[in-house]
Amino acid sequence: MMQDKKLFCLIGDPVSHSISPSMQNYAFKRSGLEAVYIAIRVKQADLGRYIGILKELDAKGMNVTMPHKIEVIGYLDELDKTAEKIGAVNTVVNENGTLKGYNTDASGVLEAMREAEGDFKGKRAIILGRGGMAKAVSFVLEEGGAETRMLGRKEMKEEIIEKELKNSDIVCNCTPVGMNGEPSPIPERLIQRNVLVVDAAYGFHKTNLIKEAERKGNRTVTGLQLLVRQGANSFRLWTGLDPDRKGMMASALSRISDMKRGGLGNIYLIGFAGSGKSSSGRLIAKFLKREFVDTDDQISRELGIPAWKIIDDKGEYEFRKMERCVIESISKRKNAVVATGGGAVLSYGNICNMKQSGSIILLNVSPSTVMERLDGDSSHPLLRGMDGKTDPQKVIELIANRKCYYDIAKDAEVETDGKGIDDLAQELVRVAGGLE
Numbered sequence: 001m002m003q004d005k006k007l008f009c010l011i012g013d014p015v016s017h018s019i020s021p022s023m024q025n026y027a028f029k030r031s032g033l034e035a036v037y038i039a040i041r042v043k044q045a046d047l048g049r050y051i052g053i054l055k056e057l058d059a060k061g062m063n064v065t066m067p068h069k070i071e072v073i074g075y076l077d078e079l080d081k082t083a084e085k086i087g088a089v090n091t092v093v094n095e096n097g098t099l100k101g102y103n104t105d106a107s108g109v110l111e112a113m114r115e116a117e118g119d120f121k122g123k124r125a126i127i128l129g130r131g132g133m134a135k136a137v138s139f140v141l142e143e144g145g146a147e148t149r150m151l152g153r154k155e156m157k158e159e160i161i162e163k164e165l166k167n168s169d170i171v172c173n174c175t176p177v178g179m180n181g182e183p184s185p186i187p188e189r190l191i192q193r194n195v196l197v198v199d200a201a202y203g204f205h206k207t208n209l210i211k212e213a214e215r216k217g218n219r220t221v222t223g224l225q226l227l228v229r230q231g232a233n234s235f236r237l238w239t240g241l242d243p244d245r246k247g248m249m250a251s252a253l254s255r256i257s258d259m260k261r262g263g264l265g266n267i268y269l270i271g272f273a274g275s276g277k278s279s280s281g282r283l284i285a286k287f288l289k290r291e292f293v294d295t296d297d298q299i300s301r302e303l304g305i306p307a308w309k310i311i312d313d314k315g316e317y318e319f320r321k322m323e324r325c326v327i328e329s330i331s332k333r334k335n336a337v338v339a340t341g342g343g344a345v346l347s348y349g350n351i352c353n354m355k356q357s358g359s360i361i362l363l364n365v366s367p368s369t370v371m372e373r374l375d376g377d378s379s380h381p382l383l384r385g386m387d388g389k390t391d392p393q394k395v396i397e398l399i400a401n402r403k404c405y406y407d408i409a410k411d412a413e414v415e416t417d418g419k420g421i422d423d424l425a426q427e428l429v430r431v432a433g434g435l436e
Helices: 020-030 044-056 071-075 081-086 104-117 132-143 158-165 208-215 223-239 245-261 277-288 295-303 307-314 316-330 348-357 367-373 392-409 421-435
Strands: 006-012 035-041 061-064 091-095 098-102 124-128 147-151 170-173 196-199 219-221 266-270 291-294 336-339 358-364 412-415
Touching: 006 020, 006 044, 020 035, 020 223, 020 245, 020 348, 035 348, 044 071, 044 392, 061 223, 071 098, 081 098, 081 104, 081 132, 091 223, 104 132, 104 196, 104 219, 104 223, 124 132, 124 158, 132 147, 132 170, 147 158, 196 208, 208 219, 223 245, 266 277, 266 348, 266 421, 277 291, 277 336, 277 421, 291 295, 295 307, 295 316, 295 336, 307 316, 316 348, 348 358, 348 392, 358 392, 358 421, 367 392, 412 421
Parallel strands: 006 035, 006 061, 124 147, 124 170, 170 196, 196 219, 266 336, 266 358, 291 336, 358 412
Antiparallel strands: 061 091, 091 098
16 A cells, blocks of 8 residues: 555664654654654564564664664664664664664764763763663763773672762763663762763653752753754654754653643554454443544544445545544544554554554454454455455455554554453453553
8 A cells, every 4th residue: 555654663662652753753744754753662572573574664764772772783784884883773774675774872972972071082981881872872982082981780889880980070871770760870979070971861850860960060961862862863864854953852842741741642442354443442431431432433424424335435545545634633632542444554644643642452353253253244345355245365365464554553462362342341451551
């Protein structure tokens, strides 16, 4: 199917509270590009499979975050010289099917730290962490003439940190410790004056490390500053354009503000026809005391004819255009349970709107179960055979064709085979609770 927009994404685990989609989608829109950026949770064991999926879907670019910055190198075709020297990748460019890895963490760190510190020559730095971000920071500092000391998790003991800090000019936290309001990885009493403190972790508020450093009058670089700078440099690699960096920061701050206010996001149910989206959706909406919306029913009400007849009369392309308008409108609501059409995920724009406004649960169903549940149902034009009945081969082919789209859209997955609607609804309530 011809896509409405080009796909860019973030892969990592976790990614549910990432700010990157907000600032990158702002940059694409501000630059007049028909593209979307989505966050995809990819577990370590699934990294190779997802790289294959994104290549198959012709994703034009990716950001890579924890824990994949080092391992992803094994799945790429080429490496930029800087990324090769660092041994970590946070940006991938798809150049006509060839995946090339870059490290914009390094360029982002360099820009932010030079602005705060100026020259690094002769300085001594302590770096907490040994992952991809720590490698990028160490590379930048050493290239600038600084001496660095990296501490892994086992070495991050108070007595070791105290000893290392005594002669350090720069302190960098490159671990996620402190990201969610947790205590600083460095006790406040150990933070000296007149040092540059860099914290790659970020959250709804300034981290305790940054707040403690500022209280002592130190220069600081926050994780949000690093995120925006590396994101802007990734955007430049993907598009050849200079983004509005101030606008990206404003978009990131706006998203953080929205997340602070909380409120329940929508729950979107995706999956093939016969997976039980509408029936179970009505039940969980009632249980959770939320509004229930069925996108096919919404389209039918607006046009006054059934969704399947719109496809019969006007074709799938016209139906998908209407579907995009409906999902965009629904994404502006809150606290709804939304049952989507089986092909809603074929639009990257739909996936983006759903991810930005809630959580997406895939109801997985096998072809045999679809055939059993749709027996005698002729209201699925894309599945009809010559005799007007559901064609098993079309079911198999369409499920296979949509699998990649379901995989990149889902935040969680529930198996529906062999389950009654009550049991399925109970499981969905449990899964949805874990996503919020």
